[in-house]
Amino acid sequence: MLIYVVDGSLEWGKTIERVLKAEGHRTKVFTDGLDAIEVMGEKRPDGVVCAVELVGPNAFSLINEMRSDAGMVDIPVVLLTDVPMGEVEAYGIQAVLNKHEMKPEMIVHEVKKWT
Numbered sequence: 001m002l003i004y005v006v007d008g009s010l011e012w013g014k015t016i017e018r019v020l021k022a023e024g025h026r027t028k029v030f031t032d033g034l035d036a037i038e039v040m041g042e043k044r045p046d047g048v049v050c051a052v053e054l055v056g057p058n059a060f061s062l063i064n065e066m067r068s069d070a071g072m073v074d075i076p077v078v079l080l081t082d083v084p085m086g087e088v089e090a091y092g093i094q095a096v097l098n099k100h101e102m103k104p105e106m107i108v109h110e111v112k113k114w115t
Contacts, residue, residue, distance in 0.1 A: 003020055003027050003045055003047050004029075004048045012051065013029040016107060020107070033054040033061060046114060047078070047114050059081070
């Protein structure tokens with residue numbers, strides 16, 4: 001499964017990437033939401049793990065862009081944030097994990113739901 005990891009912190013993105021690769025997933029890490037959207041238009045991922053704070057537009061702008069594109073509208077997203085789930089449901093996000101309290105296996109658990 002190809003998973004795009006989008007996080008304003010390259011260190012966090014690489015940490016998440018290592019966890020997902022250990023589970024056998026292919027990954028690509030982005031720090032900039034614009035870069036992620038551009039590449040998604042060329043190579044569609046099976047899912048996205050995304051933090052709210054990004055270089056360029058934040059995660060909500062990125063997700064709005066995805067949801068407005070027929071080719072990306074159904075890509076599952078796990079959002080890493082401390083924003084409560086109720087506040088982000090309108091964005092069509094599959095799961096919200098608290099970035100400050102999450103453990104890597106929590107991301108793996110959510111990604112496994114996509115298959």
